[in-house]
Amino acid sequence: MPVRPALIAAALAVAVSGCGGSDQDSESAASAGASSSSKPIAVVATTTQLGDIVREVGGPSVDVHQILQPNSDPHDYEPRPADVQAAAGAKLVVESGNNLDKWMGEVVSEAGGHPAVLAIAPEQTPYTVPGESSGPEASKFDPHWWHDPRNVEAAVAAVRDALVQAEPGNARALRRSADGYLAKVKALDAGIASCFAAVPAGQRKLVTSHDAFNYFAKRYGITVVGAVIPSQSTQAQPSAGQISKLAKLVEQEGVKAVYPESSLNPKLADAIAKQTGARADYTLYGDTLGPAGSSGDTYLHMEQANADAMVRGFTGGARGCTIAGL
Structure with missing residues (x-):
């Protein structure tokens, strides 16, 4: 999933201009009493995680059009046409990069506007794990x-x-709100x-x-035994042989829980759990946040x-995980 060179170039241009001489000029202007525009910055964010991050950092200074909605893949x-329309008037587009939202390039092109484009691709985050060589x-x-909070710190x-x-x-x-949010991300980690x-x-x-x-597993010392869909993309389809092999592995490894994901059909995960005696009643948020009011309605949550779900599953419900101040 190569990242488009134009997006990387745009992202680097944004980063350089944000922390060089222009950054100091911004401070001077603010110190001199420069007033903010009465109109919020129009931002298009592709994923639920990025939409949440932009809103946390930007506060009332941003008007965010978030393309992906909770529990969408x-x-x-x-x-949609509304996404093209939003991109046409956007001052900034924020993408997840690495082809997760590769469709956004076409949206920006069709919109005909000239927004700054920031791609938060793994190449630009401090901690990475290998991708797939095929598929x-x-x-x-x-x-x-985003499943390593240290990468989210870089994104913020x-x-x-x-x-x-x-x-x-x-x-x-903006710096003050970013600092406050960064403190919460560090507390989460x-x-x-x-x-x-x-x-x-x-x-x-x-x-x-x-x-x-x-990313989550590497950060917190978790062993990934396997996945129902053995791919980083949900577009792959597991074969009967792969499902059978995973079920045997679950039994051999003494896995206590198989975790469905909120944006995917839980049917196969439930079937493996029933076959092996594992439980499948703890759901994870993988590719997307949950809807408002759910346990996963923000990145921190x-x-x-x-x-919490993993700890409960690993310990047979004996323990959970609660973090204050989020």
Whole structure:
């Protein structure tokens, strides 16, 4: 899943302009009493995670058109006319990159506008895990970068700098809100690590609907035993032989829980659980946030909910994971 060179170039241009001389000019303008525009910055964000991050950093300074809605699958999404219209008037487009939302390039092209484009691709985050070498979304890196909060810290900084570049008069407010959100992301990371430290390493064995949690697993010392769809894309289809092999592996490894994902049909995960005696009543948020009011309605809530579900599944319900202040 190679990232489009134009997107990388645009993202780098945004980052450089946000932290060089223009950044200092923004501070000077703000110090001199420069007022912010009465009209919020028009931003198009492709994924639910990015929409949430932009809103947290931008606050009242942004008007976000979020293309993907909760529990929708980014791998097979087809943009709507409303998305093209929003992109036409956008000052900034924020993409997840690495072909997870590859359809956005066509949206921007059809819109005919000239927004700054920021791609938060794994190449531009500090922690990466390998991607797939074949299949419909073959790539050098796994595109599910947000499951390591340290990558989200980098994304927050990039979004902050892009917004400051778009609206220099709001530089101080944008940095202040970004700093507040970064503190919560760091608290999330520390809290999840503390929760898993209480679970013996030999019990941290993960089986999910598709292969979306490698970043999370690497960060918190979890062993990925397998996935119902053995691919980082949901477009792949498991064969009967692959399902049978996974079921045997679940039994051999003593896996206590198989985790369905909120945006995918749980039928196969439920079937493997019934066949092996594992439980399948803990759902994870993999590719998308949950709807408003759910346990995964923000990025912070999403990852706490994932940690809580995994800890409960790994320990047979004996423990959970709660993190204060999110």
